[in-house]
Amino acid sequence: MTAEIRNDVIVATERIEAPPEVVFPYFTDPALIVTWIGDLAELDPQAGGVFSLDMGQVTAHGAYITVDPPYRVAFSWGIPGSCTLPPGGSTVEVVLTPDGDGTMVVLTHRGLRAADIGTHRAGWEHRLGLLRVAVGLGGPEYLTPSAAERRHAR
Amino acid sequence: MDERKQPAPVAPDAVLRALADPHRRQILRLVQHAELPAGQIAASFTLTQQAVSQHIGVLSQAGLLTERREGTRRLYALNHQALEPVRELLSEFWPDALRRLKKAVETAHPRPPKRQP
Numbered sequence: 688m689t690a691e692i693r694n695d696v697i698v699a700t701e702r703i704e705a706p707p708e709v710v711f712p713y714f715t716d717p718a719l720i721v722t723w724i725g726d727l728a729e730l731d732p733q734a735g736g737v738f739s740l741d742m743g744q745v746t747a748h749g750a751y752i753t754v755d756p757p758y759r760v761a762f763s764w765g766i767p768g769s770c771t772l773p774p775g776g777s778t779v780e781v782v783l784t785p786d787g788d789g790t791m792v793v794l795t796h797r798g799l800r801a802a803d804i805g806t807h808r809a810g811w812e813h814r815l816g817l818l819r820v821a822v823g824l825g826g827p828e829y830l831t832p833s834a835a836e837r838r839h840a841r
Numbered sequence: 842m843d844e845r846k847q848p849a850p851v852a853p854d855a856v857l858r859a860l861a862d863p864h865r866r867q868i869l870r871l872v873q874h875a876e877l878p879a880g881q882i883a884a885s886f887t888l889t890q891q892a893v894s895q896h897i898g899v900l901s902q903a904g905l906l907t908e909r910r911e912g913t914r915r916l917y918a919l920n921h922q923a924l925e926p927v928r929e930l931l932s933e934f935w936p937d938a939l940r941r942l943k944k945a946v947e948t949a950h951p952r953p954p955k956r957q958p
Binding site for chain 2: 697699700701702703704705709710713719722723724788792794796
């Protein structure tokens with residue numbers, strides 16, 4: 688696994704011990720996508736079809752841009768009601784390349800502005816809370832104001 | 842000894858906390874490309890000037906704003922550097938998700954054991 692950020696583009700890669708034909712539906716089948724991201728999904732995997740992923744307090748919403756099984760899928764990614772990361776504001780492109788018996792997954796997230804990037808964070812359960820912060824829906828309890836912030840708020 | 846105060850390194854969590862407020866993010870957007878005095882920032886909000894000052898204070902403490910005095914005015918601008926540590930954390934979001942994907946796929950589709958030649 689590697690990840691890097693270039694000019695507000697995030698590139699993440701992972702090798703999976705299964706062919707692209709097996710991996711691809713994990714980006715298009717609601718029952719499969721929630722095994723690795725989100726709790727509930729509404730997916731219409733065709734160009735222009737809805738891509739909606741309920742991740743607890745936050746729903747990522749967008750539309751499929753490209754659905755080219757089993758090698759390439761792209762969708763827009765944003766949060767309804769968020770002015771920093773509106774639906775359609777950024778795009779996620781996934782390219783699946785056969786690699787021996789397995790698949791190389793290359794995920795590229797484009798269109799994140801610096802301020803938005805600053806508001807994302809990950810790590811999963813723990814980081815999901817920070818993602819909520821990212822998208823302006825408030826944070827979990829552990830993100831209570833620091834002492835310094837409380838002083839300020841007085 | 843150098844007596845100048847170096848800005849204290851700010852933990853990503855402090856930056857995230859500062860960002861966890863729509864008004865504060867709006868302030869950052871206002872000063873992203875232009876230096877603005879507090880009064881002009883406050884004029885963009887329906888909040889009281891005091892409330893806006895508090896938000897500016899939180900952002901400053903998190904290192905997200907630079908402050909420059911010009912006469913009696915204080916001018917604020919976004920300190921892009923302060924976003925760097927958080928930007929690094931963001932880089933973990935998709936890799937973590939892909940690790941979960943790998944686990945999900947490989948658990949559901951285990952490889953048959955390799956035959957010995």
